[in-house]
Amino acid sequence: MSTAVDLDVALLKSEIRKTYASVADEPDREFIFPTGRGWAEDLRYPPELRDVPDAAAESFAGVANPWELGRLAPGERVLDLGSGAGTDSLVAALMVGESGRVTGIDMTPEMLVKARTAAAELGASNVEFVRAEAERLPSPDESFDVVISNGVIDLIPDKDAVFAELFRVLVPGGRMQIADVTIQNPVSEEGRRNIDLWTG
């Protein structure tokens, strides 16, 4: 993978996986972290949140509310990039209904287990959770109408590869509605080489 600086991408991804595995396995641990259903409610998530099982909502870790951009339509095909424990995917599954389809992509096995458990509890048959990395999506060209994501892209070293993949898998006219973190000033190259600064 190409990045602008000399960065141990494998180590970075390993550190991110470890942290989010902890969020998945220990939702009650004091992360001092605005995870969970209460945080999603504070962000004014849509009413479908009420039906999302605790197994997913307790590990919600978004940074903002991409649903403020609008709801999904019944029948739409949705990709959730970095689906985590599945809260946004399940909200999407409820919005698009039986005629729609949601694919959640995540690289943390512990999160995938939680998401699948929550989907089963909800009885959602129109959603699947797949282990994959954002730079290499396991989906055909032009296979989604909408991409959603919340607090994921800033963690990925090769943004150009991610955006190229999202463009590839969206249909012409398709849209992305995402939440993420930006910074006020570019980080120095020395900072970008520091794994701790990346994972934060």
Added chain:
Amino acid sequence: MAGALTERDFVAKLERAGFGAVEVLEREPMSVDDCALYPLFDDELLGLMRRLIPPEMQAEVGVAIVVRARR
């Protein structure tokens, strides 16, 4: 956060990938204290941020944004 882009770079990269109608529709400033709420910011990192970032800039080290774009 070292991996985060400035908003301008974020939008530019989206456009370079081919996306159009890119709109940033919400901006919520994040201070160092806000960062402390997230699991990837451990005590060591927060200490580093508090030491290295000028105090007057610590109130807005990042911005949570909501973005829409079309292929």
